Amino acid sequence: xAYLVQLQKQFDDYRASLFNEGFLDxxxxxxxxxxDESNPDFVVEVVSLFFQDSxxxxxxxxxxxxxxxxxxxxxxxxxxxxxxxxxxxxxxxxQRVCIAFRNFCEEQNTEGCLKCLQQVxxxxxLVKNKLETLFKVSN
Amino acid sequence: MEDIGARILAGDHQVQxxxxxxxxxxxxxxxxxxxxxxxxxxxxxNLGIENHVVGNGREAVDVHCSGRRFDLILxxxxxxVMNGIEATKKLRAMGIQSTIAGVSSRSVDENxxxxxxxxxxxxxxxxxxxxxxxxxxxxxxxxx
Numbered sequence: 203x204a205y206l207v208q209l210q211k212q213f214d215d216y217r218a219s220l221f222n223e224g225f226l227d228x229x230x231x232x233x234x235x236x237x238d239e240s241n242p243d244f245v246v247e248v249v250s251l252f253f254q255d256s257x258x259x260x261x262x263x264x265x266x267x268x269x270x271x272x273x274x275x276x277x278x279x280x281x282x283x284x285x286x287x288x289x290x291x292x293x294x295x296x297q298r299v300c301i302a303f304r305n306f307c308e309e310q311n312t313e314g315c316l317k318c319l320q321q322v323x324x325x326x327x328l329v330k331n332k333l334e335t336l337f338k339v340s341n
Numbered sequence: 342m343e344d345i346g347a348r349i350l351a352g353d354h355q356v357q358x359x360x361x362x363x364x365x366x367x368x369x370x371x372x373x374x375x376x377x378x379x380x381x382x383x384x385x386x387n388l389g390i391e392n393h394v395v396g397n398g399r400e401a402v403d404v405h406c407s408g409r410r411f412d413l414i415l416x417x418x419x420x421x422v423m424n425g426i427e428a429t430k431k432l433r434a435m436g437i438q439s440t441i442a443g444v445s446s447r448s449v450d451e452n453x454x455x456x457x458x459x460x461x462x463x464x465x466x467x468x469x470x471x472x473x474x475x476x477x478x479x480x481x482x483x484x485x
Binding site: 248287 | 374375376377379380383384386387419446467468469470471
């Protein structure tokens with residue numbers, strides 16, 4: 203019994219750390235409130251959609267920025283999508299990089315954009331790993 | 342009128358807007374982002390609101406041309422083919438008097454004047470959540 207209590211505490215601490223370290227914000231809590239008996243897998247489903255969509259967008263971004271003449275409007279459109287999705291699930295750090303990314307797009311600053319792409323990939327990978335861990339542990 | 346808003350904020354998931362088909366509120370979600378579509382759909386469904394989803398402003402206009410009507414339209418701003426401003430203008434020009442709530446990632450300080458002037462009844466900054474949706478819905482009830 204004590205062991206279960208300890209496990210629960212570890213889970214709660216881990217979950218709390220994701221919020222404290224800024225990986226997730228209140229919007230993630232809002233998603234959890236939408237989950238109920240009639241919709242028991244909502245959070246996992248929406249987060250999975252986010253993973254799929256993000257991976258597609260990151261590939262598009264890498265391709266677009268690899269062109270001779272970068273179409274910055276296209277790059278901006280993709281970043282806008284990624285910003286929207288990350289904001290909707292509460293992936294705060296990903297969203298923040300997207301904001302900086304869009305500024306570089308506006309300036310047509312290739313170096314800035316490439317740096318942001320690396321950063322956003324990094325933040326995306328981090329939050330993906332953490333969410334996957336969270337889902338594994340909560341099952 | 343019962344304070345449905347307060348019940349929702351207190352975590353009452355049994356609240357339903359409209360207990361039978363006759364009075365059930367119908368909503369249209371207009372957004373090109375899949376994650377937002379899933380989120381907005383679920384927010385509405387959890388409140389017992391019948392909902393239909395389209396991916397851009399042109400599809401929103403087309404669904405009205407086919408004769409369907411909604412009590413509430415959640416209208417995104419930046420969408421391909423036809424954006425939220427154009428779609429709102431077109432719907433108002435068609436005589437659509439539904440409550441149209443602009444839902445966009447732009448803050449109220451950024452340039453959303455044009456969006457308002459297109460014919461919005463309300464505006465909420467994304468991401469959408471229960472409190473924001475309840476705030477929008479209070480406009481729908483009052484206009485009935």
